[in-house]
Amino acid sequence: MLNDLYNPKTEAIAAIYTEAIRRYDPRRATTPIHVSFYPYVGINHTIRVRDNQIFVRIGDLCREMPIVCHRGLAFILIGKLFRRKIPAGAREAYAAYINSEAMRELTSRNKRERGRKFVNTPKGSVYDLELIFDNLNAAYFSGRIPKPVLTWSARKTYRILGHHDSHHDHIAISRSLDSPDVPRYVVDYVMFHEMLHIAHPTIHKNGRRHNHTAAFKRDEQKFAHFGPAERWIEQNVGKLKRAAKK
Structure with a gap:
């Protein structure tokens, strides 16, 4: 039984889900x-109903998770499925495990090994991301930011204009911005924002991820065209959306 405490079999975990339903x-x-482990790249879990049965897929990174944490996860997933309030302590028990340093290291390694990234060229039809990065690095960071892989996204997007992936050391900028209709300072601003994620890494505190800390936000406002860039994006989101759907 001691072995089941740290390596619970799916039957034992299924019993916990029955307890949560009750x-x-x-x-x-x-x-x-029906409970199974699935080789997701990150810490992901799914729950769905099919033919009056409940199917749970748990990310196999959590295969060694203690039974008390599986219990917390069960109450979280069933609570979301039934749209009920999550019991006190369930989130804390689960979060304490997945936010541990050991799990963060395991997740990062797994994403590097399993994850695949689409990498396009940094040189677009209008803007060159390499040049933009180098100029911003010199102007705002004294050249201290190590250059990651830079690429334009595979498709045009309008909700997410930039993304920094620390696991793959990768910055992608939306192809929607590689246009003569987009001011240079807007592309600079989006790149600057992603570079700040390198300068201000994610902080894990009290079971939560903090991507945009107070220091991050203060530095973001140091961008010379912060206000105009924010306004341009807000005023042109509809135009970007239409272009992305063509």
Whole structure:
């Protein structure tokens, strides 16, 4: 039994989900539960109902998760499925495990090994990301930011204009911005924002991820065209959306 505490079998985990269902809605306590581990790249889990049965897929990075943390996850997933309030302590028990230093290192390694990134050229039809990065690095960071892989995105987007992936050392800028209709200072601003993610890495505190810290936001406003760039993006999101859907 001691081995099951740290390597719980799917049958034992399924029993926890039955317990969670009984807590939320006793009438559904006899619903068949199927639990399996799945090789997601990150810490991901899914739960769905099919043919009056519940299917749970747990990311295999959590295969060694203690049973008390599996219990927390079960109450979180079933609570979301039934749209009920999550019991006190469930989130904390689960978060304490996945936000541990050991799990963060395991997740990072797994993303590097399993994850695949689309890498395009940094030189667009209008703007060159290499040149933009170098200019910003010299102007705002005294050249201290190590250059990651720079690429234009595979498709035009309008919700996410830039993304920094620390696991793959990669910055992607939306192809929607590689246009003569987009001012240079807007592309500079989006790149500057992603570079700040390198200068201000994510902080894990009290089970939460903090990507945009107070220091991050203060430095972001040092960009020479911060106000105009923010306004341009806000005023042109509809135009970017139409272009992305063509």
